[in-house]
Amino acid sequence: MRRVLWRPMRIVYVVGTRPNFVKTAPVIGALRTRLPEGRHAIVHTGQHYDRLMSEIFLEELGVPAPDHMLEVGSGSHAQQTALVMERLAPVLEEERPDLVVVPGDVNSTLAAALTAAKLQVPVAHIESGLRSFDRTMPEELNRIVTDQLSDYLFLHSDEAIENLRAEGIAAERMHFVGNTMIDTLVALEARFRAAGTARRLGVEPGRYALVTLHRPALVDGPLLPETIERLAALAREIPVVFPVHPRTREMMEEVQAKHPGLQLCEPLGYVDFLSLLADAGLVLTDSGGIQEETTYLGIPCFTLRDNTERPVTVKAGTNTLLGLDPAAITGIPAALAEHPPEPPEPPPLWDGRAAERIADVVAGLEES
Numbered sequence: 464m465r466r467v468l469w470r471p472m473r474i475v476y477v478v479g480t481r482p483n484f485v486k487t488a489p490v491i492g493a494l495r496t497r498l499p500e501g502r503h504a505i506v507h508t509g510q511h512y513d514r515l516m517s518e519i520f521l522e523e524l525g526v527p528a529p530d531h532m533l534e535v536g537s538g539s540h541a542q543q544t545a546l547v548m549e550r551l552a553p554v555l556e557e558e559r560p561d562l563v564v565v566p567g568d569v570n571s572t573l574a575a576a577l578t579a580a581k582l583q584v585p586v587a588h589i590e591s592g593l594r595s596f597d598r599t600m601p602e603e604l605n606r607i608v609t610d611q612l613s614d615y616l617f618l619h620s621d622e623a624i625e626n627l628r629a630e631g632i633a634a635e636r637m638h639f640v641g642n643t644m645i646d647t648l649v650a651l652e653a654r655f656r657a658a659g660t661a662r663r664l665g666v667e668p669g670r671y672a673l674v675t676l677h678r679p680a681l682v683d684g685p686l687l688p689e690t691i692e693r694l695a696a697l698a699r700e701i702p703v704v705f706p707v708h709p710r711t712r713e714m715m716e717e718v719q720a721k722h723p724g725l726q727l728c729e730p731l732g733y734v735d736f737l738s739l740l741a742d743a744g745l746v747l748t749d750s751g752g753i754q755e756e757t758t759y760l761g762i763p764c765f766t767l768r769d770n771t772e773r774p775v776t777v778k779a780g781t782n783t784l785l786g787l788d789p790a791a792i793t794g795i796p797a798a799l800a801e802h803p804p805e806p807p808e809p810p811p812l813w814d815g816r817a818a819e820r821i822a823d824v825v826a827g828l829e830e831s
């Protein structure tokens with residue numbers, strides 16, 4: 464690491480959306496412990512800003528209050544990306560970090576990586592190397608560019624190694640450390656196992672479907688009304704609990720979707736959400752993180768997408784890709800009967816210690 468005079472390391476963590484907080488919290492914790500003299504500055508871009516999408520997560524995860532709030536809010540992809548860049552640059556000039564840490568694949572991730580790289584600040588990418596090979600997904604573009612720009616690529620599954628190699632990324636930049644989202648799950652396990660959220664919502668553990676949907680391909684277009692109809696039909700066989708992302712809520716109101724029998728609720732805090740996930744009979748989702756959490760917990764997951772950047776979850780046997788086809792929801796009860804009865808072993812290094820491994824690499828930079 465190029466530093467003229469020795470000084471304690473200065474790290475800036477840039478987070479902006481709900482899953483970012485979950486992926487980064489254990490890394491901030493591990494690095495603060497390992498480098499107590501260092502500066503650990505948290506930047507919240509404000510891509511997610513509702514209390515239920517943001518503060519509640521930071522509080523539950525024990526993340527200190529952010530040092531800088533960029534308050535970019537919602538907007539087009541271009542606006543959101545540009546605003547993060549414009550507002551982050553002066554923060555990086557002021558903080559003069561030795562490393563900028565970015566998680567995942569959202570617009571804030573790409574914007575932060577690009578801003579740091581242009582200022583010649585080294586970038587570390589948590590959850591590097593995932594690929595859906597579908598460039599119509601904004602997240603895929605964010606992943607490809609962020610990985611190209613990053614100096615330290617922290618991989619959560621071994622599939623990423625081949626994906627990155629195929630894009631010409633040198634092995635020296637890759638560090639296979641495991642899944643930091645699972646670190647958070649493991650750290651919260653005692654709390655979510657005791658939370659009893661299912662009963663509080665009036666459903667029996669093991670006997671309900673948990674649904675989350677928020678991707679533009681599904682909720683911003685013509686597929687949404689049929690999806691809701693099919694879910695209502697599923698709800699005649701098994702109770703369906705559906706915490707609704709604000710984007711989905713807005714679109715449901717726009718198309719005036721009727722949802723008889725569905726138990727809709729506001730987005731949940733993380734402990735409540737994990738409690739519902741762990742007790743679910745099945746999960747239907749288009750989220751990336753939930754495919755991973757169900758794999759770790761051994762819960763059958765049905766993913767309403769044509770592809771996944773997390774094939775490791777399909778290989779594990781918990782995740783079934785239904786395709787981007789609401790009609791496939793009808794087949795879920797039959798498919799459930801085919802699911803392996805025993806939960807599989809989690810993928811390699813999904814063991815609650817990924818952030819420690821990241822801290823090993825980063826602390827090693829201070830010494831070098």
Ligand code: UD1
Nearest residue numbers: 480481482510511512513516537538569570601602709710
């Ligand atoms: C973003 C990420 C997606 C990630 C998801 C997690 C990108 C391109 N997408 O999608 O990869 O899986 O976060 O949730 O970065 N809204 C609110 N309050 C909020 C946040 C959003 O009302 O706190 C509404 C707004 O109407 C906004 C819409 O949700 O326009 C979409 O928000 P945005 O951050 O653009 O994308 P997400 O769909 O959340």
